[in-house]
Amino acid sequence: MRILRGRSPTVRADREHTARLLAAAADGLPGVRVWAPPRQVAFGRRDAREPGYDRARRAAQTVGFTPFERDVGGRAVAYSGETLAFAVSIPLDGNRGSIDERHATVAGAVRSALEGTGGTVSHGEPPDAFCPGDHSLRVGGTSAGGKLAGIAQRVRADAALVAGCLVVSRSDAAASTTALEPVYDALGVPFEPESIGSVAEAGGPSDGRRVARAVENALVERSDGDPRRVERVGPEPW
Template sequence: MRVLRGRSARPAADREHTARLLADAGDGTPGLRVWTPPRQVAFGRRDAREPGFERAKRLAADRGFEPIERDVGGRAVAYPGDALAFAHALPLGDGRGRGSIADRYGRATETLLEALRGLGADVSRGEPPGSFCPGDHSVRVTGGGKVAGIAQRVRGDAALVAGCLVVTPADAREIADATAAVYDALGVPFDSTAVGSVAAAGGPEAPKPLARALEDAFVDGPWGDGDPRIDRVDRDG
């Protein structure tokens, strides 16, 4: 499986790397990316239809988060610079099939749980009320705040299973502050105490070991081939 490492400093350029991963999957080449996106608030399609969208973007920018619009579903997600994102691009037109949307959500959630538990994090499915990017396919500190959410973008020839992962309590505080302002402008309920982190669950406090553990879990998982073929991103691209 092709594994793309690295990021670009500019959010727009960084998004292009993931877009190319999906395009390559449409041509039959599966790919995986686990990385730390540059500081941004990534708004979903529903957010762009809200009357407070322009105000929400200004509030994000005021806090040093570049506002961008993403292609997958879900509500706005803040990335403070050390939080992780992951994207698994899967061909759908190769005759093997990749299951239903629900199947992909279930397998991705289980893969994420296994990777985090393998690093000592006490995590479980679900999310507390008032979470960021609320959705059915989430991971939380057991009895605590939300750690990760998963979304999908599906085309006729490929699917992108993507998500975010809060690493440290400092990440959680920054995410909570930015999300509270943005969601208030959008009219979306939010509880700032509902943001958890991998470190708060007993896992590592650094993004790199988490990224490698996620890579290994997906490469060796139900869609992987156990053979990571590393391709690197030009940070200035």
């Protein structure tokens, strides 16, 4: 099991580390990465087809977020610099389960990690959430709980990458709201600013390092990832 820690200073260079994680999985080596990416708004392919896409990119830049188009579908996601990203690369050289099974495994691991740090978390998301999808996590214990994590999957013939974002602190949620409100407005996509939750709002810690390590351990354990090989690809922000 290959574990990557740290980040590069630019969005493009940072994303290359995750691309190499997927390439290694194609050669049979699974991997996990949990980190805080550089400040950015990651647009999906659907966003790039909207008439207001260029205006949305400018809106992100205006509030200090680098616009970047990722190579999967979905809608825009903001990474404030505190927001965590997680990725699990899985070789498809045998019975590694279906797409839904991989989604369920990763979502279950993340939820278990957050609950282990004191958070109350449920599956699902409120209406008009950022990057809406079927594999989200929200603040539990209330019907009004905001979305704190979204999960997507990229599948190739030889490997899969299950990845997502995780809003940690209240300041993280506020910064993401500041970025996404004008972005979604430009795209003409419904977005409710109050729909963004956080680990802290769920009763968990605001400490990014603590949350990252908890999620990393849970993902490795669910991936049967022993022995572990930790590689530093750059500094961590904590």
